[in-house]
Amino acid sequence: MAYPAPSARCLADLAERLGPAGLTTDPADLAPWLTDWRRRLTGAAAALVSPATLEEAAFVVARAAADGIAIVPQGGNSSMVGGATPAGPAEGRALLVSMRRMRAIRSVSAGDNAVVAEAGVVLADLHAAVAGAGRRFPLSLAAKGNATVGGLISTNAGGTQVLRFGPMRSLVLGLEAVWPDGSVLHGLAPLRKDNRGYDLKQLLIGAEGTLGLVTAATLRLVPAIESRAVAWIGLRSAHDALTLLRGLEDRLGEAVESFELVPAEGLALVLRHIPDTRAPLGEAWPWNVLVEAVGDGAVADRLQVALIDAIARGTAGDAAFASSEAQADALWKLRESLSEAEARDGMAAKHDVAVPVAAMPDFMASASQAVVERFPGTRPIAFGHLGDGNVHFNVRAPAGSDDRAWFAAQASAVSSFVHGLATEAGGTMSAEHGIGRFKRGDFVALTDPARMRAMLAIKAALDPAGIMNPGALLPLAEKDEPQ
Amino acid sequence: MAYPAPSARCLADLAERLGPAGLTTDPADLAPWLTDWRRRLTGAAAALVSPATLEEAAFVVARAAADGIAIVPQGGNSSMVGGATPAGPAEGRALLVSMRRMRAIRSVSAGDNAVVAEAGVVLADLHAAVAGAGRRFPLSLAAKGNATVGGLISTNAGGTQVLRFGPMRSLVLGLEAVWPDGSVLHGLAPLRKDNRGYDLKQLLIGAEGTLGLVTAATLRLVPAIESRAVAWIGLRSAHDALTLLRGLEDRLGEAVESFELVPAEGLALVLRHIPDTRAPLGEAWPWNVLVEAVGDGAVADRLQVALIDAIARGTAGDAAFASSEAQADALWKLRESLSEAEARDGMAAKHDVAVPVAAMPDFMASASQAVVERFPGTRPIAFGHLGDGNVHFNVRAPAGSDDRAWFAAQASAVSSFVHGLATEAGGTMSAEHGIGRFKRGDFVALTDPARMRAMLAIKAALDPAGIMNPGALLPLAEKDEPQ
Structure with missing residues (x-):
């Protein structure tokens, strides 16, 4: 597919409609957004376009569609797979469409356990906004200071609370988006049940911006944490970790929100490279698990009883309980620093x-x-x-x-x-990060033909000109695919 | 679209592959399946085709596709909206494809909290099968003795436990289906996270058989009920009912599995028309709520304390607690008989x-x-x-x-x-029953054009010949639409 560069007329139309804050071609403005989060790939774009409202976003897409110009949507630019980097077939000719100016929280309803947030709202800001209403948004991840609602939806992000609450897909109650022709999917009403045909929002969740531009979402909230219990457990084997998980689920049910595995070598890397960390157990165990359970005031006692029982049965070797929020944070730091420690090594x-x-x-x-x-x-x-x-x-x-x-x-x-x-093994090569640009080759090679055929048919049906995020997720036209 | 009738050669091919139990054109065999559950619509089919395996199901679809023959999939024939009745544009010429012979439960894994069930498994049988493994499948509805897994998926069924566990969509961990060209979507692996592009199973869930034929699914299980508490509450207003719900959620969290509203007139109809029922409260209240909470042995006490508090605050008027399973069943009977009582009236x-x-x-x-x-x-x-x-x-x-x-x-x-x-009001004309044939006209009239365009594009992309369940859900070709 040959993507044209936006004409001067097109850029003028966008500038007129979006105003000075909405369009720039200044290389210094663009530069921070052209290189991916992992600093492995740098692209180029014709302009950085930043709509501030749904109407502006729809105008941008319609205007690009009219000329067949490619759009690369971007939120916090924290993709782990180069999903938001304007590199590939339309490099230098695409509009890099930043959603960061659409950062309003349109409403928070504690009664309905729902928040309506625009695509550019940063995850940490969302957490803070709903905390004020006595609620929490139960998805968190390391990039929470950068990742935006739109990006989290477009990548169906995971994080550390999927065990209890599922990934982003489980938390999206309603969606507003712009289709590749510039028309709008209005679907923010937080209906717990709605069986009017195909659930279109499900297609946009995890589509990595290839089927439309997410502009806002209604997200599920849950009650604020009443009490949490955090423990670090030493184990002899990963099988024991699984046995422990089942045992905790049987005794604590859905109170178990996180169950994170850390091997001895991972803990050692953290202790070696990350300042202000110390081993939580007296002895080094081959495997470690960080557990967080959330519930009423009795949850810490229940977790403690369950873990003592697991030690008595030989499933667990030892356990340390956080007796304060500071200790809980220190245990979490051991887990959350693992990637950084590994990178330093x-x-x-x-x-x-x-x-x-x-x-x-x-x-x-x-x-x-x-x-x-x-x-x-x-x-x-x-x-x-x-x-x-x-x-x-x-x-x-x-x-x-x-x-x-x-x-x-x-x-x-x-x-x-x-x-x-x-x-x-019947598993997936991408559990939570998506495919983006880095994993596209392996994805194309490893995907069942019937499945790929269906995806390409859907893409062709909804984005016949292929303007949405070319180069991400789906195979390129043959001539564009690197040899 | 003009659908041909299956040729003698086509029927012979199907008969040869499926054997005598797999194909019949005997009117007496077909008759029970041609009229919908609510007895409002009777259709006609060229044959009743009953594949017993995935391979047979794929053969049926491929064979039909080769000749452009329409397929109307059917599970337990318990659609509330005529979704599985072979009436409409291909009437008399479609294959009525019953999934009832695909009724194997392929595996139950208590450890993975998952069951793999074929499309024809009846819901009540599924409940019984997983109970043996100390688990439960947390979706139930009045037609559980007829409704099948495939139909529940194709209609994204709801029921009385959506409050806690969501509708069918939330419970499908993996899906196996036949696309309209006869190729197979293999997706039964119960991956809690999988971000390899578009989540195709989400399209088939709730598609009412218009995008493919569901043959099996991996479904989420939860621990068997340890203890349940059921209460009947009298209230002054529906607003009070909502306040009560919020209060119970704050105090009992996700333990509240059902919260069903019954107006005074509804209860009166049940007491008038259904034998062996009696008023649960001494006084008639304008509104009633049936609550079920599930948890450990303390859940009944916690519900009782919360309800006594609600009465003290004036939110609730009165409450009756079931003190035995028989009493709990009697309270549920009042709720579940409401449709029948209404029909008798x-x-x-x-x-x-x-x-x-x-x-x-x-x-x-x-x-x-x-x-x-x-x-x-x-x-x-x-x-x-x-x-x-x-x-x-x-x-x-x-x-x-x-x-x-x-x-x-x-x-x-x-x-x-x-x-x-x-x-x-920003709501939906179909919360849980779907569109089928009965609601198609209103659905077409009330759906936003951008939304309908997307649905039709997806349908055309995945089922270009329109052979899957014509007449259900989507608008007919102009010449076929009743005036």
Whole structure:
């Protein structure tokens, strides 16, 4: 597909409608938004366009559609997979459409347990806004200071509370978006039930901006946390971690909000590289789990009783309970610093895989073994959301090697291998980060033809000119696909 | 669209592949499945085709697709909207594809909280099968003895536990289906997270068989009920009911699984027409609510304390607690017999509307008033899932009138009026029953053009020949639409 650059007339139309804050072609304004979050890819755009209202957003899309100009939507630019970087087939000719000016929280209804937030609202700001109404929005992740509502929806973001509340898809009660022809999907009414045909919002959730531009959403809220209990548990095996999870679910039910797995090596990396951290248990265990349970005042007692019982049965080795919010934060810091600690230690090929929960302990073992056999000396490390069957399965360069040279030479092959292992195990090569631009090649290679055919048919039906986020998610036209 | 009848050769191919149990053209075999659940519509089909396996189902669709023959999928034939009745544009020429022979429960995993059930599994059988594993499938409805998994998915069914667990869409972890070209969507792996592009199963859920044939699903299970508490509460107003709901949610959290509203008139109808029922409270209250809370052994105490407090504050008037399972069942009978009691009393135009939860009390009042003004003498009655913002808003014939004559003359106009009121209020004309054939006209008339355009584009993309369930949900070709 050949994408034209926007004409001077088109840019003038946009400038006139959006005003000075709404359009810029100044390279200095664009620069911060052209490189992806992981600093692996830099693109180029014809202009940075920033609508401030639904009407402006619809105008932008309609105006681009009229000339067949490509649009790359962007929220907080915190994609882990280059999903919002204007690189690829329309590079230099696309409009980079920033949603950051649409940052109103249109309403908060404690009674309806719902908030209406525009696409550009930053997750941390959303948390703060609903806290004032005695509610919380139960999705959080490391990039919460940057990630926006629109991006979280377009990537169906996960995070640390999926175990109880599901991913973003489970939290979207209503959606407002602009279709690729500039018409508007009005769907913000928070209807708990609505069976009028195809649930169109489900298509836009996780579509990575390829089917339309999300402008606002009605999101589910839950009561503010009354009391939380956080514990760090040492275990002998990942199988024991799974047994522990089932036991806690049986005894605490849905109070278990987070169940995060950290291997001994991951904890060691954190203790080595992150200041102000210390080992929570007297002894180093092969595996660790961070548990958070939320409920009434009795939840800490119930968690403690359950964990003491697990130790007595031999399922758990040891456990430390946070006795203050500060201690709870310190335990969480051990988990949340893991990616940073790993990065400080050297480069790694990073993967975000899931398999059915019960299969994860075996998968981690067999995949680690297969990786080491195929790429001798590499050091796989798996950590994260065991309760969701989702771990970040990263493969570090061989010890003592030049990790940058190794990454340049090997990372792509390692990733394709790991993605293949997850797919063969009935799992997914992308659990929560999406496909974006970095994983497109493996996604195209590993996807069942009937499934890909359906996706391409939907894309062609809703965006026949292919203007929405070209280069992300879906295969490129043959001539554009890198060899 | 002109649908051909299946040729003798086509029927022979199907008979050869499916065997004697898989195909019949005997009118006596077909007859029970040609009339809808509400006995309002009778269609005709060229044959009843009953695949027993995924491979047979894929063969049926591919064979039909090859000749452009229409398929009307059917599960338990319990659609409230004529969704599975072979009437309309391909009447007499469609294959009525019954999924009832695909009734295997392929696996139950208590550890993964998941069951893999084929499309033809009857809901009551599913409940029984997972109970053996100490789990429950948290969706139930009056037609549970007939409704099948495939139909529940294709209609995104609701029921009495949506408040806590959501509708069918929230419970589908994986899906297997046949696309309209006969290719297969393999997606049963119960991945809690999977962000590989468009979530295709979401399109098939609630599509009423117009985009493909659901053959099996992986469904979410939850722990078996430890203890349940059921109470019947008398109230002064529907607003008080909403206040009560919020108060119970604050104190009991997600333990509140059902919150069903019954007006005084509804209870009176049940007591008049249903044998072995008696008033649960000494006094008749303008409104009643049936609450069920589920949790540990303390849940009954917590509900009782909360209700006594609500009475003290004046939110609730009186309450009766079930002190045995038999008493709980007796209270539920009052709620579940309401439709039957109403039917015994005379004919009514029935509607299944939803608005945002907080808006429902006012909507019930204003809609009732508008209906009576527009259709003098009619008697609106609203009951049901207040906690979901969804009530069955039915309009009974004027007292003393010939209700059949009234229904024939007025029901259609009343329904269009009520559907319009719900839509104007930002709500939906179909909360849980779907559109099917009965509501298609109002759906087409009341749907925003951008939304309808997107649905038609998706339909054309995935089912270009329009063979899947023609006449249901989507507008007909102009020449076929009744004037």
